[in-house]
């Protein structure tokens with residue numbers, strides 16, 4: 001049995017709060033790209049803590065990537081089996097961004113809830129870089145787009161996905177590093193009271 005860790009909304013909130021000063025000190029994002037569905041809630045919470053007095057809120061764009069598909073014959077409905085490929089279910093809203101050109105020259109923070117095999121993050125970075133390069137060529141700009149990553153949890157395991165060195169060297173932040181366990185996030189809970197009770201029970205052990 002894979003061990004499960006139950007994380008509460010309160011804990012997620014505090015992980016984002018704790019990470020925000022480091023993100024502001026090291027990167028100062030101008031745009032966040034939340035990988036859905038797990039990146040949505042952390043990105044929204046983070047936005048409150050990244051807000052600077054006198055400056056507007058940092059815009060959040062959403063992309064939907066899916067790697068894990070539930071096994072029909074799985075005996076444990078909460079744990080999903082690893083897929084082998086990433087499926088794009090949603091991409092950037094080009095009209096809202098004023099075409100992709102608006103990514104050119106920006107500091108962009110990619111937000112997800114968990115870095116497991118790293119396949120999803122590798123795919124997201126590669127595809128976004130490709131789009132930026134295309135836009136840069138189109139408008140003839142020399143400006144560089146910088147990407148950084150924030151995740152709530154990074155699983156300490158051998159990764160399948162590879163990230164560019166400039167991200168891993170200082171532009172990658174995981175609020176917590178954990179073992180290869182299954183993390184149950186509150187937004188997935190069918191019974192949030194039971195979820196919180198399981199979190200409390202684990203703490204009292």
Ligand code: 5GP
Pocket residue numbers: 038067068112113114115116117118119120121181182183184185188
């Ligand atoms: P990766 O591409 O890094 O293997 O996996 C990323 C995605 O797999 C996450 O965004 C998440 O949807 C799912 N995933 C991987 N590990 C966990 C986990 O421990 N708990 C939950 N809830 N989802 C996970």
